[in-house]
Amino acid sequence: MDRRDFIKTAGWGTAALLYNSGVAGGQDNPGRPAPPPIEVHGISPRKPSVLGIPGLFPGRVVEVFQGNSISDNRVSQPIVGRMLREGMKELTGERTPAAAWRRFIEPHDVVGIKINSSGAPVCCSSPEIVREIIAALRSIGVPAENIVVFDRYSYEIELGAYEALVPVGPRLVGIEYGAFDAARYDFDVYCDANFFGESETRSFLAKVVTQEVTKIINIPTMKDHSASGVTGCLKNIGYGCFNNVARTHQQPFTYTDPFIGYLCSTEPLRSKSVLHIMDGMREVWHGGPITSNWEFVCEAKTLFLGTDPVAVDAVELEAVETKRREQGAISLWDSDPRTLTTNIDEFHRDSHKNLYFRQPGHIASAGKLGLGVFDLKQIDHRRLRLT
C-alpha cells in the first residue's frame, strides 16, 4: 500500500495549519523572545473521532490510591491490576472492566501502548501496569499481535528491560536508537518552527503512530521536568512520538510551552490517543525527567486515569507542586534567575536549582488549543482509596 492509498482507505486527508502562537503563546519568562510561528502539518480525519483528545470524558480525572501497591520500589501486579479495573469502571461509569475497555477499544484495533521509559531504570512506566493493560486488551478480544508497546528510544526501552518483561505476543518498537536516526519517522507529518536558529526546523511524527496503530493508550509517569515543569500525558505523547524536539531548549530558555500542545494537536496523534493512564506508583518531584537521586523520588502509590490529558496533567502538576512545597523546594513556577545553574549535577542534587525557566504553563496552553480542561475548579476529580 503506498501513501496515497493509505490516506484514501483510512479516510484521512492532509492538513497544514500555521499558528502564530496567538492561540497558545506560552508563558512569559524573563528575556525569552516570543515563540515563533508553528506550522502543524498533519493528516486530519475527514470525520473527527469522538474518542480523540480530549476524548469521551473531558475534564474528568480518576485518582486511584492503594497503600500496598508499591513497597521498597517493587510494584504489586495484582494490586495495580485491581486499581486499573476499579479506575476504569469509575472513569466510564460501566459496571465491568471489560465494558469500560470496550468504550475505547474494539477487537480489530491495532493498539499502541505508549510507555515512558526515559527515566529508566529509576522511574519508568511500570511493566506490571503495562502487563495488566495488555491482559485487559486481550480479554476484550484484541489479538496479541495487534498490540504494540512503543517508545521513542530503543535503548531506553532496554534500560527498562521491557524486552524481557512484556509478555510474549505484543510487538515492542523503539522508534529510534540514537541521534540522526529518522528512518522510522513519517516525513509527511510534522511541526515546523524555528526556535533558536536550528538547521532542522521540523519535528516528524513516528510512523508507528501514523501508519501502524489505530488507537493509543498513553502510560506516562509522574515526574517533574527540568524544562516543562512536569512531564505527564501531554509531554509523553508529544515529545515521545516526534523527533528533534530537544531543540526547543537552550539554557535558560525553553519553548516547551507552547510546543507540547501543538505537537499533541497534530493529527493523527490527537485522534488516536484515546486513553491516558498515568503511572503514579513513583513520583519524581525534583531532578526529572532522568534522575538517579532517590532523595527526590517517593512512592505515591497512585494511578490517574482520564481521556483528557490536560486535566490529568493539571492534577499531576498540583500534586508535584504540593510535594515540592512540603519538601521545601522552590516552586515549579519559579522564574528567579538566581536559581539557574548550568551544572546538571548541581540541579540533580539541589531542589532549589533550575536548569531552565520551567514552563508548567504548557498545560494551560494545551487547554487553550482545545485539548482539555486546565482549571482545577472545573475538573471532575474523583478519588478512589482502595484498601
Next chain:
Amino acid sequence: MGHPASSDRDWVTLLSENSRTGGSRETSWRVPQGVRWQFRAGRAIRSAPVLRDNLLYVTEIHGAVYALDADSGRPAWTRQFPDWIHSTPSISGNMLLIGCDGGKVHSLDRDTGKTIWETTTRGEVWSSPVVRDQTVFFGSADGRFYAVELNSGEPRWTRALGGRICASAYAAEKHVYLGCGDGKIYALDASSGRIQWSTPTGDGIDSTPAVVSDMVLIGSEDNFLYALDAGTGALRWRFETGLGISSSPAASGEIVVFGSKDQNVYALDVQTGKLRWKAFAAAAVTSPPVISGPVVAVSAGGPIQCLDAASGHVLWTAGLGSGLQSAPVLAGGRIYNAGQNGIVYALE
C-alpha cells in the same frame, strides 16, 4: 566445547568463549598507549564485537554487518540486512551466526559475508547464538528456545517457555541453561529440549548465565544475582543489589563480576556470594564486564573503565562511547570497543 577460541587473539562470542568466563587469558595488562585505528559505522552499535583470525566482526543496530581487518580497521566485507540487529554475533568454524529483530538467525561465511543458511522464529532474536556439539542454541522473543543443526540450520528441537527469551544461553555438555522473561531460570536437556529443572526468581530475566563449579550464576530484574546448583536448580546463595541486573556475570577463579542498574559493578566470592568489592560506575551497568587476568573491563554509560580485579580500584578509563551490551574485546594485547556512537576503536 564445540568451537572454542583458537588462540589468545580470538574472541568468538559474547565474553570471549562459550564458557562465558570473560576470557581470562592475559596475565598482565598495560595501560593502552593510544588508538591504533577507529572505524565509523555511521549508525549506533548495541552489541559486542567478536574476533577471529584477525577479523573483527561488528553489527550495527540498523542491520549492517562489518568484517574489519583487526590491524587496520579497514572493512574486508560489509553486509546489510533489512532488520535491526541487537544480537551479539557468534563464530563457529567458518560461520558467523547473527540473530535479527525480524526473527531470523543467519549463518554467514566468515570470509565473504555470504549466507550459508538462515532459520526463522516468530519474534525478535536478541540473544547471541551459542554453539556446542554441532548444535546452535538461541532464544527468541516468541517465547521459544531453539536448537538447530550447525551445518544446515535444520531444527533439532524447540521448547516453548513462559516468556520472552532475550538473553543468551550457556551450553554445557548435557544441559543448556538460560533465563526467561517469565522470571524462571531453566535447565534444558541439550539433546531433547526437555525441561530438567526450573527455578523461579522475582521478576523477568534479561541476563546471560555463567556456569562455574557446578553453579549457574545469573542476574534477574528482581535485583538479585542467583547462584543455583547446576544439577538441581536449588538455591546456593543470592546477592541483592539496588536495581535490576541485566548485565551478564563473568566468572574467573574465585570471583564473579557483574554490573547492576544501581550503577555499581560487584565482585562476589563465587562459593559464598560474599561481597569482595563494589565499584561505582556513575551509570546503570547493563553490559557484561570482561575479566582478563588481573583486570576487569566494563562499559557503563560513557567511558570504559578498567578495574583492578582484586580490589575494584579504577586503573584507567577511556571515553570511547558505550553500548548497552557492548562489552569490549581484550585480545592479543589490544582492546576493541564498539559503542552507541557508531564508532569502533582499537587501542593498544
